[in-house]
Amino acid sequence: MCSWQGLDSAVTDANAQLDAIIAAHQGREGPLLPILHEVQRAFGCIPEDAIRHIAHALNLSRAEVSGVVGFYHDFRRAPEPLPVIKLCRAEACQARGSDALARWAEEAAAGRVAIETVYCLGLCSVGPSAMVGSEVHARLDPAALDQLIERAA
Amino acid sequence: MRLFVSDDAAAVACGADAVAARADALGAEVVRTSSWGLHWLEPLVEIETDDGRIGYGPVAAADVDALLAGELEQRRIGDIASHPFIRRQTRLTFARAGRTRPLSLDDYAATGGWAGLEQARAIGPEAIVQQVTTSGLRGRGGAGFPAGIKWETARRAAGPRKYIVCNADEGDSGTFADRMLMEGDPFCLIEGMAIAGLAVGADKGFVYIRSEYPHAIAKMEAAVRLCAHLVAPFEIEVRVGAGAYVCGEETSLLNSLEGKRGEVRVKPPLPAIEGLFGRPTVVNNVLTLAAVPWILANGGPAYADFGSGRSRGTMPVQLAGNIRHAGLFETAFGLTLGELVHDIGGGTASGRPVKAVQVGGPLGAYFPPSLFDTVLDYEAFAARDGLVGHAGIVVFDDTVDMARQARFAFEFCAAESCGKCTPCRLGSVRGYETMARVLAGEDAAANLALIEELCETMTFGSLCALGGLTPYPVLSAIRHFPEDFAR
Structure with missing residues (x-):
């Protein structure tokens, strides 16, 4: 579980940052997803403490906020310890050999990089494709993928 | 020397940024445009000459020195606008693709931008809906529901607050036209939304974009800021999804916008009557809304002149997967699947025989070559237990199981x-x-x-x-x- 509890000063800083994020979005219609996105950008995950805090600020129950966090693939409750490469495994990339490429990627990554499955990056005309952060890569073959993995690791 | 290189994500994923950077370092003036949609040629570089722009592709960063020295003639494609892949298309929604700078208000206005909105302001809500109804435009997201009927329902619904929601949660594999439109011609989508707002009496719009599209998100956010004064009092907010395919379904999208789990709602009530926050809401796909400026500027009947049967106008078909000429092909409804896959797409990229094509995303049917006489038309596909959907065509060769x-x-x-x-x-x-x-x-x-x-x-x-x-x-x-x- 991702948490900032520990040092008192760290808790104060994190709470202040969280308050600022909530304040920036609270006036918007339907503020929860924008808040969660920004919390994850700031902390690398949605910490349990943040869920309590956000629920209180938006007058929601913790279960409601937790349910939203759990519903969406993007939100994590714990930070991802490894660098992540998102490899598209949807049909258009399958047609260009992404299944074999995924097996190759797992071996090449050897536990140093997390190879995550994503269903479609909208690069279906130039697959197989992958995303690292917000960087996109297309026409991947084992050699190009090796390079991506070595750079990320 | 002046060069044109696309900044569309597909071009960027193929190395267009490195190509642009190398050309820039060699002293060329690099203009970043939208993509023509000839993705098998990306990164495509056009050089300005006395005879117009001459295209070369695909060009890698390592090729740029040779290109500028005039030594890359083997990659010369020629004038892209007269390339057969472009000439065979009917580009209404993607008329600017490849030609303009996505975030240039000057380019947009110089190519007919805002003419539809101007017309809409002149004729008023009832006449706007009338034009859209006459055009025969149907929901391009997949369901194919007549846009005019949806708009009329929302227009008649009571309420001081209504919304226009653009569904840009393009999750279907094999589709990328929404992404290209948002990255390449964002003002066109904004103009369409503003017209929809006028038509139904909504002053607020949301664009819900999937998080897998960071380039589209950045472009739309920038475009919304740049043209806020031109669409006011209509306001647009860009919202980002969080990795849930089902949020492309309109009612779960509305729940997601409200900050809830993206679970489907039972219909009725229809969103046009009781949608976002319980208020009348028009939910339309990117391509539906982006078709509207052309319809208003040229008239509903002109749009309805294109097409086949009850499928009027044009459809931006996306040729994807194992296909030689992969990319965007906007055409009037009525071509056959075989024409699209073989004549235009050039068959498989692997050179092996085509075994199957999936049309309409992960929920679309697989068609064997024996059904390639099926006409691109909502009803013709339904008659063969398939769907046009968002018109993504994914080709598989004979190695598929x-x-x-x-x-x-x-x-x-x-x-x-x-x-x-x-x-x-x-x-x-x-x-x-x-x-x-x-x-x-x-x-x-x-x-x-x-x-x-x-x-x-x-x-x-x-x-x-x-x-x-x-x-x-x-x-x-x-x-x-x-x-x-x-x-």
Whole structure:
């Protein structure tokens, strides 16, 4: 579980940052997803403490906020310890050999990089494709993928 | 020397940024434009000459020195506007593709931008809806529902506050036209939304973009800021999804916008009457809204002049997967699947025979070459137990195993089900398990019979298209490729 509890000063800083994020979005219609996105950008995950805090600020129950966090693939409750490469495994990339490429990627990554499955990056005309952060890569073959993995690791 | 290089994500993913950087370092003036949609040639570089722009592609960063020295003639494509792939298209929605700078208000205005909005302001709500109805425009997201009827319903609905919601949660594999439009011509979408706002009396719009599209998000956010004064008092906010395919379904998208789990709502009430925050809401796909400026500027009847049967206007077809000429092909409805795959797409990229094409995303049917006479038209596809959907065409060569594709359809549904209804939530998992047994050669006939029954339950018992249409790829694979299931 991702948490900032520990040092008192760290808790104060994190709470202040969280308050600022909530304040920036609270006036918007339907503020929860924008808040969660920004919390994850700031902390690398949605910490349990943040869920309590956000629920209180938006007058929601913790279960409601937790349910939203759990519903969406993007939100994590714990930070991802490894660098992540998102490899598209949807049909258009399958047609260009992404299944074999995924097996190759797992071996090449050897536990140093997390190879995550994503269903479609909208690069279906130039697959197989992958995303690292917000960087996109297309026409991947084992050699190009090796390079991506070595750079990320 | 002046060069044109696209900054579309597909071009960037193929190395366009490195190409642009190298050209810049060599002293060339680099203009970043939208993509023409000839993706097999990306990164495509056009050089300005006395005879117009001359295209070269694909160009890698390592080729740029030779290109500028005039030594890359083997990659010379020539004038892109007169390339057969472009000349055979009817580009109404993508008229600016490849030609303009996406975030240039000057380029937009110089190519007819805002003419539709101006016309809309002049004629007023009832006449706007009339034009859209006359055009025959149907929802381009997949459902094909007449846009005019949806707008009229929202226009007549009472309420001081109404919304326009643009569904930019383009999750279907094989589709990328929404992404290209947002990255290449964002003002066109904004103009369409502003017209919709005028038509139904809404002053607020949301663009809900999937998080897998960071380039589109950045472009739309910038464009919204740049033209806020031109569409005021209409206001637009860009919202980012969080990795849930089902949020492309309009009611789960509305829940997501409200900050809830993206679960499907039961209809009725229709969103046009009771949508976002319970208020009248028009939910339209990117391509539906982006078609509207042209319709207003040129008139509904002019749009309706294109097309086939009850499918009027043009459809930006996306040629994807294992296809030689992959990219965007906007055409009036009426071409056959075979023309699109072979004549225009050039067959497979691998050079092997085409075995199957999936049309309309992960919920669309697989078609064998024997059905390539099917005409691109909502009704013609429905008549063959398929769907046009968002018009993504994914080509597979003869190495594909259709039983695995059928299993994947269930796997995808299980991963993306919102969990609200049982046929989808449980049916997908049981379907996956049963198809795995077929793949393992365990009593294929009995298990396939079970799958047929399960598909019937999913078709008729699911709340939305995810569970309701997953049987399409499954049953079409079984029906058209029985040899792959006899194991």
